Amino acid sequence: MTLTQFVVAGLFVLVIASLIFTRFRPSLVFGSAAAACFLTGLVPAESVLQKAVNPGLVTLVALILASIGLEKARWLRAVSDGLINGSLRSSLLRLTSATALCSAFLNNTAVVAALASSIKAQRRYPAAKLLLPLSYAAILGGTMTLIGTSTNLIVNSFVLDRGVAGLDFFAFLPVGIAVTVVGLIVLLLCNWLLPEGRGAREEVAEYLLEAEVVADSPLDGKTVEQNKLRQLETLYLIEIVRRRRVISPVSPTEIIRSGDKLIFSGDVRDLGRLQDIEGLRLFALEDEALNIDLTEVVLTPSSSILGQSLKSCQFRTRFDAAVVAMRRGGERLSGKLGEIELRPGDALLLAVGPDFKHHRNIDKNFYVISGGEVQRQLSRRDNWALGLGFACVVAGAALGYFSLLKGLVVLLGGMIGLGIVSTTELQRRFPFQIWLIIASALVLAEAFSGSGLSDALAGAMKSSLLGAGPFVALVGIYLLTLALTELMTNNAAAALAFPLAWSLAESFGVSWMPFVMAVAYGASASFLTPFGYQTNLMVQNLGGYHLRDFLRAGLPLTLSYSVTVLVLLPIVFPFTA
DSSP states (O other): OOHHHHHHHHHHHHHHHHHHHSOOOHHHHHHHHHHHHHHTTSSOHHHHHHHHTOHHHHHHHHHHHHHHHHTTSSHHHHHHTTSSOSSHHHHHHHHHHHHHHHHTTSOHHHHHHHHHHHHHHOOSSOGGGTHHHHHHHHHHHHTTSTTSSHHHHHHHHHHHHTTSOOOOTTTTHHHHHHHHHHHHHHHHHTGGGSOOEEEHHHHHTTOEEEEEEOTTOTTTTSBTTTTTTTOOSSEEEEEEEETTEEEOSOOTTOBOOTTOEEEEEEOGGGHHHHHTSTTEEOGGGSOTTSEEEEEEEEEOTTOTTTTSOTTTTTHHHHHTEEEEEEEBTTBOOOSOGGGSOOOTTOEEEEEEOTTGGGOTTHHHHEEEEESSOSSOOOOHHHHHHHHHHHHHHHHHHHHTSSOHHHHHHHHHHHHHHHTSSOHHHHHHTOOHHHHHHHHHHHHHHHHHHHTTHHHHHHHHHHHHTTTOOHHHHHHHHHHHHHHHHHHSOHHHHHHHHHHHHHHHHHHHTSOSHHHHHHHHHHHTOOOSOSSSSHHHHHHHHHHTOOHHHHHHHHHHHHHHHHHHHHHHHHHHSOSOO
16 A cells, blocks of 8 residues: 555545544534645645536535525425324325425425424324334435435536536436335334324423522422422423532432522423422523514534533524523433533424524524424415426426526526525525535545545455455445445435445446445435434434434334345446446
């Protein structure tokens, strides 16, 4: 191994280790690695600049910006009406089928956020039986088209960077339809693996609430039992925070002191019980400017307040809202709400002020699941214009009349002209982190290939297969990508696996198409953990799922999905070019 190859190998190992074992943002990890490639001369400046404006990457950015307007349309809310009706199985079939179809063309997170509201509003079935299948169906549906998921567009960016024609709009459709149908059948048959729950009331039972014992409170000096804090029915006192000390579990004989922070777990709809206790103060509800009709939000993976506490990020001032309660999937939170470090997927219940809806940073930081609408609803004219415009872009690109990028640019211009989106809104929601990750990954891929490391690794893998043939190599690259996507994220997995997949195809002298598709489908197989895909993070907290729930429900889906992909790939995309 040459010195250059050794340096590149070290960079790749460092990137993978940072993504798996640290909390550094992927954009920071990839950006730092790309900067190292540039500064050490592994990749020249001209190539770095070319990667930044890769046509596939620019198309992905344009699609994300166009989805800002599409999220405001009424289609998803209209679709959600009537999906959950009749038996659980029929409701599940309608819900997952509609989700998969919508996700083939629309932003997956917008689809899940819109339909999750209907699931939480219904009282017929436990939401835990529906929310995880909702996320899985969105992932499956995204595998059917070029624009169904950012993973497919990222893979297309790498293909274009190799100087060959990009992937067709419906190149993913034959295998995508098969895995979607098989996946939906598995979701129906294995729904019993999901937790039963107790309907909608269980969803709020894991929220954490905080109240303070005020000075000269009548509670001061009396025990928990004497203050009747054990008789709140739907609210349970789990901790007392006294100065810097956490008292847990709380004994009935524990004496309450002024200044104590009482941490409750329970049904947030019964906040009135705490408000009725004299000498107990709920911070979020003491401000008369805030709306007591609570709004539920989930923190996005790109939120600017991740890693901070509510106190350090000045949440109240920043968003004109106060956090009434918080929860994090099946994990128990401890301590004062204001000092808990925020993570992606955390669910917050907010008491919001009159300016909350108008803050420019709401949609960047939160998925709004329930409560007052943050975005304005489009008029009937704008809905029709947006729908027809998007349909024309998809149809024109699919039939080859024009490139997807040109169609999206025209669509964005029309949205701005009609006032559906503003240039300020587009600037604010520009997907800088995604752009940086993919542009940096393209730089890393050039260093990987240009140094000869990818060819060397591909040759070593080919030799280790002992003449087994390209199909075994295809299985290997698929399983590698699947493992990476469960450990980090789907986009990062695709970016890291692609260069090796391409080199393997070249080393065997076969078509690159099945290997590239193996990377795309492997990176989309995020069913075993909540970390690989952002919709999994969203439903983890909303449904109160533990990691074991993802493993139980995701394992049969992963196995059936993988078998279907690996059987069909050599048939739909033969090894012979």
